[in-house]
Amino acid sequence: MKAAVLHAPGQPLEIADLVIDQPGPHEVLIRTAACGLCHSDLHFIDGAYPHPLPAVPGHEAAGIVEAVGSEVRRVKRGDAVVTCLSVFCGTCEFCLSGRMALCLGSGTRRPRGAAPRLAQADGTPVQQVLNLGALAEMMLVHENACVAIRPDMPLDRAALLGCAVTTGAGAVFNACKVTPGESVAVIGCGGVGLAAVNAARIAGAGQIIAADPSPEKRALATAMGATDTIDPTADGAAATIVERTRGGVDHAIEAVGRPASADLAVGALRRGGTATILGMMPLDQKVGLSAMDLLSGKKLQGALMGMNRFPVDLPRLVDFYMNGHLKLDTMLTARIALEDVNQGFAALRQGRGARAVVVFAGS
Known part of the structure; x- marks a missing residue:
């Protein structure tokens, strides 16, 4: 699959072919439809916030489920989903007290020594920024990092719900x-x-x-x-x-x-x-x-992330849009291809537009 890869802070993203693994028991393979360009990505791309490299940025996305692991019960193949960087474990004190956005996501990442979710052709692991790595044709995430939405929701607009709207609203x-x-x-x-x-x-x-x-x-x-x-x-x-x-x-x-x-x-x-x-x-x-x-x-x-309760809040935000209350069409000021992602981030640095969205071929 093609993905935008960050190899060094301050350098342009490289569009490269990566290998993506099959879903583990609690993982979901998603074909990415759209990914918003968020200023938070620039903190990692420009080196203001550290992150292991190489890595695929992008954390505001929507897509269609391609495959699920053996223990996944929350979504199924063919579901439209929105991803969220505040993946939750469901069992810690924060989750059980309704503060899911503060969960550290224990047990939602692959253990040390396991095969990487993403890798270069030579087997070198590639990290997922904020556990998503959404600037790629496919995403492999924990089931608690995505939520199913109604199928009539446009996915380029749905992507904005994954970060900007979840945080601000x-x-x-x-x-x-x-x-x-x-x-x-x-x-x-x-x-x-x-x-x-x-x-x-x-x-x-x-x-x-x-x-x-x-x-x-x-x-x-x-x-x-x-x-x-x-x-x-x-x-x-x-x-x-x-x-x-x-x-x-x-x-x-x-x-x-x-x-x-x-x-x-x-x-x-x-x-x-x-x-x-x-x-x-x-x-x-x-x-x-x-x-x-x-x-x-x-x-x-x-x-943090608007103190969201993602599985509860996200479907409600979708309904707000579909009922005409949430003005996502106004927020979405540019649609670009993956190959134009560096120009999209350049415009973001300059403060042009509100939200640009990378739309993937076939979406």
Whole structure:
């Protein structure tokens, strides 16, 4: 099968032929239909976050099940599925207490010494970034890393649910628990931020302020449900949000991964408000609250992958789209071939568009 392979940080991905193994007892072989290009991939491609190499990036995907292992019961051959990087074991404390996104996935990877899922022609193992490696014609994953969806869902749109929408919408529904009438600011209007804007509208937020330096993305945010937009790089951006909301927002969601964006999220809060950090910050970065923030009852939290409960949340998100509430068509701004993946990531670095999706031949 063909796949995009990262051999060294900072180098272009190479389109290469790889060997993919047969499914183990709890594994699922998926023919990839579409894979979104996420900024999180760039953290590994550019070397900001370490990862064993060579590896296949890509973690936001949908496809069709080709084969399943002997113990798989959750999906079957022919099912349309969406994959998720937050694979869960189902038996740990986090899973059993409903915090599946925090599961470390014990037992969901092949043991040391076992045959690799992916390999080069000479047998050299190839890693799967975030246990998926979705920028490939096929994926071999643990059954708990995918969920079946209704067959009438378009798979290029379904792919966006695997990361951007699960993270952004999940933050609104699961971590922030936005209630009707509350105010929300979303800092950064890429795929994750736009999903958060859309989810805030679905949740009934009274005022939704979208902050992004790109006029194009601010326009997309308005189409997704934002009531106000601002340029976060302008002087006094936090004060502007506080003024427009008559005291600050109930929830500020950071969807960029930059210290200045996190500071803006905290600065935009009203007394008792909560800032939720979704972006992948530099590994040495700290985000905090001042003494006055604490005295004002402000709160700061992370929300890994939107604190999703993937098997529960994903079918609901599909229904939101099919019922016309989730605006995935607006988010999907480019469809490209696997051979054009490096150009797609270059556009992502430059901040062009919201979400590009690699669509595989025959899909």
